Amino acid sequence: MAKMLWKPSEESVRQSAMYRFMQLVNSRFNRRLTDYESLHAWSVDHIPDFWAALWEFVEVIHSKPYEAVVEGLDRMPGTRWFPGARLNFAENLLRYRDDRTALVFKPEGRPATRISYAELYDEVARTAQSLRALGIKPGDRVVGFLPNMPHAIIAMLAAASLGATWSSCSPDFGIKGVLDRFGQIQPRVIFCADGYFFKGRRIDSLERLAGILKELHSIERVVVVPYTEAAPEIGKLPKAVLWEEFRAEASGLPIRFEQLPFEHPLYIMYSSGTTGLPKCMVQSAGGILVHHLKELILHTNLARRDTIFYFTTCGWMMWNWLTSSLAVGATLVLFDGNPFHPHPGALWEMAQEEKISVFGTSAGYIAALMSSGVKPREAYDLAALRALLSTGSPLPVEGFEFVYRDVKPDLQLASISGGTDLNGCFALGNPMGPVYAGELQCRGLAMDVHAFNPEGKPVINQQGELVCCKPFPSMPIYFWDDPEGKKYYGAYFGVYPNVWRHGDFIEVNERGGVTIYGRSDATLNPGGVRIGTAEIYSIVALMPEIVDSVVIGQNWKNDVRVILFVKLPEGEQLTEALKKKIRDTIRSLASPRHVPAKIIAVPGIPYTLNMKKVEMAIKKVIDGQPVLNKDALGNPEVLDFYADIKELQED
Numbered sequence: 001m002a003k004m005l006w007k008p009s010e011e012s013v014r015q016s017a018m019y020r021f022m023q024l025v026n027s028r029f030n031r032r033l034t035d036y037e038s039l040h041a042w043s044v045d046h047i048p049d050f051w052a053a054l055w056e057f058v059e060v061i062h063s064k065p066y067e068a069v070v071e072g073l074d075r076m077p078g079t080r081w082f083p084g085a086r087l088n089f090a091e092n093l094l095r096y097r098d099d100r101t102a103l104v105f106k107p108e109g110r111p112a113t114r115i116s117y118a119e120l121y122d123e124v125a126r127t128a129q130s131l132r133a134l135g136i137k138p139g140d141r142v143v144g145f146l147p148n149m150p151h152a153i154i155a156m157l158a159a160a161s162l163g164a165t166w167s168s169c170s171p172d173f174g175i176k177g178v179l180d181r182f183g184q185i186q187p188r189v190i191f192c193a194d195g196y197f198f199k200g201r202r203i204d205s206l207e208r209l210a211g212i213l214k215e216l217h218s219i220e221r222v223v224v225v226p227y228t229e230a231a232p233e234i235g236k237l238p239k240a241v242l243w244e245e246f247r248a249e250a251s252g253l254p255i256r257f258e259q260l261p262f263e264h265p266l267y268i269m270y271s272s273g274t275t276g277l278p279k280c281m282v283q284s285a286g287g288i289l290v291h292h293l294k295e296l297i298l299h300t301n302l303a304r305r306d307t308i309f310y311f312t313t314c315g316w317m318m319w320n321w322l323t324s325s326l327a328v329g330a331t332l333v334l335f336d337g338n339p340f341h342p343h344p345g346a347l348w349e350m351a352q353e354e355k356i357s358v359f360g361t362s363a364g365y366i367a368a369l370m371s372s373g374v375k376p377r378e379a380y381d382l383a384a385l386r387a388l389l390s391t392g393s394p395l396p397v398e399g400f401e402f403v404y405r406d407v408k409p410d411l412q413l414a415s416i417s418g419g420t421d422l423n424g425c426f427a428l429g430n431p432m433g434p435v436y437a438g439e440l441q442c443r444g445l446a447m448d449v450h451a452f453n454p455e456g457k458p459v460i461n462q463q464g465e466l467v468c469c470k471p472f473p474s475m476p477i478y479f480w481d482d483p484e485g486k487k488y489y490g491a492y493f494g495v496y497p498n499v500w501r502h503g504d505f506i507e508v509n510e511r512g513g514v515t516i517y518g519r520s521d522a523t524l525n526p527g528g529v530r531i532g533t534a535e536i537y538s539i540v541a542l543m544p545e546i547v548d549s550v551v552i553g554q555n556w557k558n559d560v561r562v563i564l565f566v567k568l569p570e571g572e573q574l575t576e577a578l579k580k581k582i583r584d585t586i587r588s589l590a591s592p593r594h595v596p597a598k599i600i601a602v603p604g605i606p607y608t609l610n611m612k613k614v615e616m617a618i619k620k621v622i623d624g625q626p627v628l629n630k631d632a633l634g635n636p637e638v639l640d641f642y643a644d645i646k647e648l649q650e651d
Contacts, residue, residue: 002397002436002513005404006412016431018298021057028053036430036442037512044448047073047470051081051290051446058293058327060286061095062087063259070471076498077488079471081262082286088257089266089285090124090161093326097121100304101331103150106350107227108197108337115150117329120157123150125253127158130246131189134221138163138258139265141187144314145169145178145209147196147336151225151243152314153323155191160266160285163258167268170315171196171203175211176589177535180277181270184480186218193225194232199338202228210237221246262286263477267320269420271491278535279487280480283423284473291424291474292324294445300358300387300414301431304329307384310360311339311347317420318360318391339365344372348380355384362392363415364526366399367558375406387412389429393525394516396558397438415440417516419502421492422474426466426502427514439513447472451508456496459508463517466504467496475500518560524553525560526593533615536564536596539589545569545578548605551596552619554648563648564596565618567605574601600647604638618642 013019022039025031029049033039043050048069055066067084094117096102102117115123136142142159146152146168156166167185169178171193182190190212195204206224213219222240226232234240266285270278296302308325309332312318325332333354339347339361351359369376376382385408390399395415403413414429417440426449430441443449451464458464479488495501505517524531533551540549548567553560564582568574579599587595606614617627621642 002439002509005400005435005437006410007434008412008431013432016301017303018301018430018432021053021298024057025050025053036432040443040445040512043446044470047446051473054290054294054298055082058290058297060087060290060293061092066262073471074498076471076493076500077475077485079475081284081473083262085262085286086259087262087286087289088161088163088259089289090157090255091257092289093157093324094121094124094161094255095327096304096329100329102326103153104307104331104333104354105150106333106335106354107147107149108335108341108346109200110197112354113150120150120154120326121255122251122253123154123247124157124161125255126248126251127154127246128161128255129248129253131158131162131164132256133248134189136162136164136188138260140164141167141185141268142189143167143169143182143185143187143191145171145173145190145192145205145212146225146314147171147193147227148313148319148334149193149225149227149336150334151191151193152319153326153332153334155223156323159189161255161257163260163264165265165268165282167270168314168319170313170591171205172198172313172593173315173591174587174589175208175215176539177591177594178208178212179215180535181280182212182216184277184280185268187216188218189221189223190216190219191223191225193227194234195228197228197337199341204228206232206234206237213238260285265477267423268480269317269320269423271420279491281421281476282478282480284477287473287475287477288320288423289324289327291422291472292321293327295321295424295428296325296328298445299425299428299430300389301412302328302330302358306357307331307333307354308358308360309333309335309347309351309354309356310389311335311362311365312360317423320423322360340368340372344369344374345376345379348374348376348382351376351382351385352380357384358387358389359385360389360391363390363395363399364392364559366390366395366402370399370402377406377408382408385411387414387429387431389414389416391416391418391425393559394518395438399558400435400437415516417504417506417514421476421502422472424474426468427506427516436511436513439509439515442512443508443514446470449506449508449514451506452496452499452501456499461507461509463505463507465495466502466506468500468502518555524551524562526553526562526597531593535590536562536586536594539586539594540564540566540582543582543585545572545581550602550605550613550615550618552615552622554598554619554622556597561597562594563598563600563622565600565602565605565642567603568601574599598647600645602638602641604635604641606635606638622648 064086066082416428418425450458
């Protein structure tokens with residue numbers, strides 16, 4: 001039995017948005033719901049009523065009402081949400097235009113800057129006018145290659161106000177990693193910074209940008225934000241202007257928000273698999289809006305009085321999630337840099353200074369914080385802090401206990417889990433319920449989430465595949481360059497028809513609490529950022545020193561580390577120089593997250609009879625689990641080598 005670590009007071013329960021929403025449901029639909037469990041059960045049994053009530057509760061700004069809540073609820077994919085409605089995503093996020101602080105930007109080791117809601121609206125208006133002057137129209141792609149700074153949010157909102165589709169990559173991505181993504185979607189405009197700061201060092205972005213532009217021929221305008229230098233040299237970049245030169249000079253401009261269908265494309269997100277280029281998942285403006293507001297207002301209890309922070313980059317979905325907090329009118333804290341620079345308590349010092357009430361981070365960060373010896377409760381004033389969110393990888397019991405012992409005993413610890421694919425959560429926090437060690441508090445409202453056993457049946461108190469049995473609005477509307485929908489269908493519905501299979505192992509208990517056990521497929525999740533093995537394979541394949549390779553994620557110290565096994569030509573040795581070359585090449589062409597923690601030479605790589613690499617079989621051997629399908633392997637004997645590798649038991 002898991003240990004209860006925290007329980008909300010009766011007063012805080014009754015003051016929560018979740019409780020008020022439950023009362024709305026009771027009144028509107030003549031129900032007598034009294035707790036979260038009954039509310040969740042009602043929400044998955046009455047999905048049209050739930051989303052209609054939520055639309056009203058979060059006050060979606062729209063120019064034309066919907067004709068129906070949902071069409072095709074019995075089919076996945078293919079469900080249509082809120083047909084007939086017309087709205088604009090940016091208009092919903094810019095509903096507040098007063099002097100309250102909208103954005104606090106805290107670069108690593110530098111003083112904070114602040115932008116009010118009125119100033120944010122003005123900046124978006126000026127940027128939108130310049131994009132409109134370029135001829136940017138609904139459906140055009142606008143992209144960012146930016147640190148986590150206000151300019152990224154301004155550019156996204158400006159693009160969204162015109163109906164353009166936004167996509168972004170973190171600036172630590174290499175040229176190949178960016179081209180594998182942006183090269184597929186052919187953007188017209190790219191926003192970038194001259195560089196960024198990390199661990200006290202300035203890292204240049206313009207050289208990589210030049211390499212990107214050589215191959216990205218669709219770009220018509222490059223907008224460079226001076227960040228690390230006051231006047232960066234952009235003369236060698238084609239079609240480049242500085243930020244101040246690009247945006248309109250006049251202030252006080254109104255924004256003409258394009259009114260578009262609910263399922264108009266807003267974001268393109270990326271999910272890498274074991275083969276091929278990253279999948280480009282197109283997500284709708286309305287779907288993202290209502291899903292995020294459900295999670296922010298109901299599950300996080302976010303309100304205008306709050307200051308919310310999430311440690312993220314613009315290449316991770318939590319950036320999109322955090323940005324939607326503007327629709328609530330809260331203050332967003334944007335941090336860019338290394339969270340342990342200039343000292344391990346840097347983020348908690350920021351939390352103290354900015355009076356952060358909702359602090360979002362990853363399980364990997366909490367593990368590193370535990371190792372550092374920092375006890376935020378003793379060193380910093382965290383009186384304003386009421387909720388701590390953790391995602392990216394499973395937070396172990398020790399992490400839960402650390403938070404309540406060394407961060408703050410009276411707060412809601414919401415471990416959350418979802419994915420880039422839905423730009424949101426399957427399981428997350430519940431401000432009306434207790435927190436148990438090692439458990440996510442609940443399955444999300446209107447998310448029909450279960451653990452499926454191998455026979456495809458839901459089980460309680462048993463580990464199984466994470467599935468969602470009913471549609472939800474933030475599902476991708478389609479994959480890019482997938483006209484027949486085969487990639488989309490194969491990604492989620494190929495195992496259980498009409499049921500979303502996510503690729504995680506979970507356990508749902510009798511209380512509705514959820515335990516996450518990590519990936520059930522070969523996708524990697526280091527530091528909470530989901531990446532595919534295909535990007536590593538494509539780079540290693542370019543190296544003549546390597547005959548073959550296989551990549552797995554090893555569970556290690558409350559995180560996942562990337563392990564690369566390489567087969568070398570007969571008689572060759574895996575030298576330290578070759579290891580460095582492999583790491584440097586992967587870092588340069590992909591990103592630092594793709595760099596393996598360990599590179600190990602092996603005599604052979606296991607393949608199926610139809611010549612597919614079997615990452616999961618290796619992972620099971622390393623984890624000490626049985627491999628049940630050895631008959632499907634062409635060379636099962638090579639697995640024996642992976643059973644007892646001493647290096648995998650060491651840091």
